[in-house]
Amino acid sequence: MFSRVGLVEALDLRNGNLTLRSRKRLTLGSRTQVRVQLPPGTGKLVTVPIIIESERPLQGGGFLYRAVVDTELPEQLEFHGDDPLLRQGRRVDVNIRARARELPEFRAIVTDYSRGGCQLKLCGPVKRGLRFVLNLDLEGFRLDTLAVPVEVTRVHSADHHECGVRFIPRDAAQERDLQDLANFVEDRAGSGLQKLLNQARLADPAPVAVRPAPAVVAPPVTKAPPSNETLLLPVKARLDGYTRNLTSGSLYVRFVTADEVIHTLEFPACRWLEDGETARCAEVARLRCQTLPAEEEERYGPGQWRQYAFLADEGEVLLELISRHLKA
Amino acid sequence: MQSQVAQMLFRLAWADGQIKQSEVELISELLEQRGVGLAQRLAWMDQGLSAPPASVAMDAPMSEHDRLECMEALVKVCFADSHPQASELALLGDLAVRWGISANQLEQLRRKQ
Numbered sequence: 295m296f297s298r299v300g301l302v303e304a305l306d307l308r309n310g311n312l313t314l315r316s317r318k319r320l321t322l323g324s325r326t327q328v329r330v331q332l333p334p335g336t337g338k339l340v341t342v343p344i345i346i347e348s349e350r351p352l353q354g355g356g357f358l359y360r361a362v363v364d365t366e367l368p369e370q371l372e373f374h375g376d377d378p379l380l381r382q383g384r385r386v387d388v389n390i391r392a393r394a395r396e397l398p399e400f401r402a403i404v405t406d407y408s409r410g411g412c413q414l415k416l417c418g419p420v421k422r423g424l425r426f427v428l429n430l431d432l433e434g435f436r437l438d439t440l441a442v443p444v445e446v447t448r449v450h451s452a453d454h455h456e457c458g459v460r461f462i463p464r465d466a467a468q469e470r471d472l473q474d475l476a477n478f479v480e481d482r483a484g485s486g487l488q489k490l491l492n493q494a495r496l497a498d499p500a501p502v503a504v505r506p507a508p509a510v511v512a513p514p515v516t517k518a519p520p521s522n523e524t525l526l527l528p529v530k531a532r533l534d535g536y537t538r539n540l541t542s543g544s545l546y547v548r549f550v551t552a553d554e555v556i557h558t559l560e561f562p563a564c565r566w567l568e569d570g571e572t573a574r575c576a577e578v579a580r581l582r583c584q585t586l587p588a589e590e591e592e593r594y595g596p597g598q599w600r601q602y603a604f605l606a607d608e609g610e611v612l613l614e615l616i617s618r619h620l621k622a
Numbered sequence: 623m624q625s626q627v628a629q630m631l632f633r634l635a636w637a638d639g640q641i642k643q644s645e646v647e648l649i650s651e652l653l654e655q656r657g658v659g660l661a662q663r664l665a666w667m668d669q670g671l672s673a674p675p676a677s678v679a680m681d682a683p684m685s686e687h688d689r690l691e692c693m694e695a696l697v698k699v700c701f702a703d704s705h706p707q708a709s710e711l712a713l714l715g716d717l718a719v720r721w722g723i724s725a726n727q728l729e730q731l732r733r734k735q
Contacts, residue, residue, distance in 0.1 A: 310726070310729055310730075310733075366730055366733075369726060400666050441733040460719040523641075523672070525641070525646065525667070525668065525671050525672060526643060526652065527646065527647065527663075527664055527667050527668065527671075528646070528647060528650045528651075529660070529664070531660060547661060549661075551660055555659070555660075557659055557661040558661055559661050559664060559665070581664060581668075582670060585672060585673075600668070600672075617667075619668060619669055619672075620664065620665055620667075620668050621665050622659070622662040622664070622665040
């Protein structure tokens with residue numbers, strides 16, 4: 295297959311990621327176009343814009359490149375290649391928690407994984423040649439943990455402690471587990487957003503259990519927001535007027551948008567109102583919303599109270615009030 | 623349907639425990655594009671963004687078109703500031719699996735941003 299950048303051969307194409315072999319060197323990070331036969335063996339040549347993401351020199355000349363396809367390709371063009379090159383020495387960035395008695399603070403983070411070994415980020419130094427059993431905490435993989443004997447082959451402790459270890463599988467079954475894990479991380483790393491999604495799961499230092507599929511999800515695990523957290527909601531409308539229902543205490547504020555449609559907001563149980571600059575300027579850019587501290591309940595009554603302010607473009611307060619949560 | 627989409631957007635915005643102004647602006651824009659009027663938009667956003675939602679129905683929208691449209695809006699919010707949080711991505715992934723949206727479709731939606 296020929297292209298502007300020379301002879302290239304597509305080895306694998308999935309989820310918009312193309313792996314190709316080229317005799318000519320391509321520029322990392324560059325956007326270019328290649329002509330490739332897709333799927334291989336069909337004789338159909340396709341010109342595809344790509345962005346080169348990684349490069350690996352090959353023995354005997356040439357380079358192996360991984361690239362992102364910068365267009366939408368029909369799914370039927372995708373194929374899973376079986377070239378042995380795809381399986382050799384590929385290192386994948388991961389973030390997997392690991393444990394071992396011999397490690398400082400008994401723990402490490404696997405930052406990079408290949409078929410032969412991995413790179414560990416440590417809490418302290420270790421010695422080259424140290425052998426121990428490394429326990430990998432896995433999520434999403436068919437095994438929850440994998441306890442594999444390893445040997446430290448390389449140490450690095452300039453500004454932080456790291457080491458490289460090689461796997462010493464106990465038996466053929468464990469060798470297969472390691473290969474499967476390599477396939478798993480490589481496959482996941484091979485798809486743009488999927489990579490991010492899975493890294494979010496694999497890498498979360500305090501991962502949550504995989505959720506079942508209920509129709510209703512639990513509230514997010516978050517810190518409680520400060521009670522006076524401020525929201526600035528875009529409005530972009532002209533204030534047309536306001537009225538108050540003396541029986542219910544609700545304040546009704548009318549706006550006109552650029553399309554001359556009238557919108558009315560209800561501020562239930564309005565307790566306080568201050569008209570600042572509406573006579574001078576009626577163009578509202580934002581609505582500032584804030585929950586009043588709980589202590590204000592003594593003053594205004596039980597329950598949550600909100601302070602609202604209509605702001606002009608420059609931030610001037612045009613109209614300010616205190617009420618319950620606003621309604622449409 | 624619009625209310626359900628709005629609730630999901632709020633839920634996603636809260637996934638990392640805080641609401642950023644870029645998320646507020648984007649959600650407002652997305653709701654406006656979907657035909658939600660100013661008053662309704664302000665009322666929903668005042669409720670949904672002032673505190674994390676207690677629980678949100680995450681049932682799949684009815685048609686495939688609706689699901690993809692909803693997911694597109696969610697992807698936009700997730701990537702609102704180009705630095706999606708792990709918790710936001712995890713929620714997006716959960717929804718994609720639940721709604722039968724493939725990694726490939728999700729990737730295409732992301733590239734539209």
